[in-house]
Every structure is written in C-alpha cells, then in structure tokens.
Amino acid sequence: xxxxxxITSPPATLxxxxxxxxxxxxxxxxxxxxxxxxxxxxxxxxARHFRLMRWGLLPAWVKDxxxxxxxxxxxxxxxxxKPAFKNAxxxxxxxxxxxGYYEWQSFDGRKRPYFIRRHDGQPIGLAGLAxxxxxxxxxxxxxxxxxxxxxxxxLAPLHHRVPVTIAxxxxxxxxxxxxxxxxMALSLLTAPEEGEFAWHEISTRVNRVDNDDAQLMLPxxxxxxxxxxxxPAKKASxxxxxxxPEDDGQxxxx
Numbered sequence: 001x002x003x004x005x006x007i008t009s010p011p012a013t014l015x016x017x018x019x020x021x022x023x024x025x026x027x028x029x030x031x032x033x034x035x036x037x038x039x040x041x042x043x044x045x046x047a048r049h050f051r052l053m054r055w056g057l058l059p060a061w062v063k064d065x066x067x068x069x070x071x072x073x074x075x076x077x078x079x080x081x082k083p084a085f086k087n088a089x090x091x092x093x094x095x096x097x098x099x100g101y102y103e104w105q106s107f108d109g110r111k112r113p114y115f116i117r118r119h120d121g122q123p124i125g126l127a128g129l130a131x132x133x134x135x136x137x138x139x140x141x142x143x144x145x146x147x148x149x150x151x152x153x154x155l156a157p158l159h160h161r162v163p164v165t166i167a168x169x170x171x172x173x174x175x176x177x178x179x180x181x182x183x184m185a186l187s188l189l190t191a192p193e194e195g196e197f198a199w200h201e202i203s204t205r206v207n208r209v210d211n212d213d214a215q216l217m218l219p220x221x222x223x224x225x226x227x228x229x230x231x232p233a234k235k236a237s238x239x240x241x242x243x244x245p246e247d248d249g250q251x252x253x254x
Contacts, residue, residue, distance in 0.1 A: 002073055002126070002146045002163035004206065005101035006030050006115075006217065007039065009123045014039075014097045015050075017123055017168065022050040031102075031212045034072045040128060040144055041095040043175045057145035058133035059084045065133070074129050076149040076164060076189035080182055085145070088129035090182045093174055095166060096126040096146060100217070102206055103158045103199075110228070113206045114158055115217045116199040127164040127174060127189060152191040158199065164189050204228060 007014075008028045015023060018041045032038055037052040057071040061083075071084055079089040100117030118124055127147040134140050147164045155162050166174045170188055173180040200219045205211045220228075 002101050002148060003034065003104075005032050005096075005098045005126070005163075007032065007097060008099045008214070008217075009097075014123060018048065018050075018095060018097055018125065018171070020048040020050040024050050028214075029212065030214055030216050031206060031209060033209045034070060038144065039097055040130060040142075041097065041125070041175070042092070042130060048175065051142060053130060053142040053144040055146075056143055057084065057088070057129065057131055058141065058143045059131055060087070060133060062133060063136075071145050073148045073161075073163075074145045075161075076147050076186070079129065079147065079189070080186070085129055086182075088131050088145075089185070091177050092130040093177060093185060094128040094130045094144060095171060095175065096128045096144065098124050098126050100124075101163060102202075105158050110231075111207075112228075113202050113204060114199045115202045115206075116155070116158070116197050119196060119198045124165045125168070125171060127166050147189055149189055149191045152194050154194045155191065155197060155199075162191050165192055201225070 006029060007026075008030065009017075011023075011025050020041055024039070026039065032055070034055050036055055038055045040051045040053045041048055042051060043049070055072055057074070058065055058068065062068045074082070074085045079085045100115055103114050103116055104111040105114060106112075128144045129147060130142060130144045132140055132142050148161045149164050151158075151160055151162045166188060174185060174188055177185075202216060202218065203220050203224050206216045
C-alpha cells in the first residue's frame, strides 16, 4: 500500500537520475497525498519527459468521476486483468520519483505512522500506470496510480503490501512499452529485496495533510511517544461504513 510519499531530493539530482529532458524546478514535498499533482516520468517520441499528473487514476472510459472510486494503487497481480489498468499497463507505464513513503500500522486500537526509505538514502522510482481522462466537454486530465506488490518478510509487519520500485537499470524496460511488452514488464513488479529499505516510527503529525515539513520524517521522540500512548484509543463507531465501488481495496488511503 502507498497512501502518502515524499520528494526531497533537489530537482537537478532527480533529473540526472531519471533522465528527462525538461528542467523543472519544484520545492521538496514531505506529505504528498492522493488527488494532488505529482511528478511523473514517461516516454514520448523516444525520450523521457517530466509531467505533472493527478494521483488517482481515472480510466478513459469513466463517464462521471464523482461516481468512480479513487484508484491510488494498482495491484501488480491483476494489472493485466482489471479494466481500469490493463490499457495503461500496455501503453502508459511510468515512473514516480520519490525519496520515501509513509505507512500506518494498527497497534492497540491506534494507527502508528512510519517513514520508509531506501537503506542507502537514495531516491527511488515508483512503478506507475497513467491514463488521460477526457471529459464530456473535451477537458483533459492526466492521472496516475502507483503499483503495489506483496511485501517482503521484513516489510510485512508494517503492511502486507508495498509500492513497487523499479531499479535504474530497468527504467527503460519499464517505460518503453514498444520494446518491452506488458507480459515481459510483469517480471519487474516485485517487492524490494529484504534489507533494501529501512524505517522508523514518526509523529502522528503526518496524519494531517496540511502538515508538510521535514520534521515529519524524523524518528518520534520519547516525549511524543509517551503523549501518544497516553491518549485513549478512539471507540469504534456503530455507524456502518459506506461501501465504495469494488476496487480490491486499491483506493483506500490507509
């Protein structure tokens, strides 16, 4: 699962790693959430390009976005089966630059947040699937979902799924649908190797999307942990939860 992530590397560093021709200048982001515009790398006319797309994929065939589930993640196991993703898997695979992501773990009735990043601190390329939605009045919106896979043993205690990361040596294979078809690209959709990522618990300040600062990534202090443990857990509501359209849980934020 991937419901929030961060981009902290300088734009010049990301341009060098991902090799797109544009020279965008953008600030670091410490709490990127679904429906926000995010940087995406795609191949067009044989070259890599930088684009901004809305996080939350809308298939081209959707008539009214208001009645469609928010697809922020796509399960690697079913991307060639689900109508929402199969065309994008064949024709519009992309990369999403990132420096880490957040995950929440349920413990004693609370969701405790964690920050996960590569053990060596290097940026990562998240596997993405993109679609351009065209509205009834001709309006266009580029949208994207992050591909997830079953977690490896060391990450599974945090969540049973993880975002797929594509190694730099495989960027071309993932991006170029003409040179590497969808069936071949499926072999790239695996969890990171054990030990590749490290993580630590952080403050619940990350729960608020409005909080967007470097302090969110820091390990939680003993005082913050004690304060969180002192708060009573919220009682479960008796009101039945609303049922969203079937999407295999891929649109759930947490």
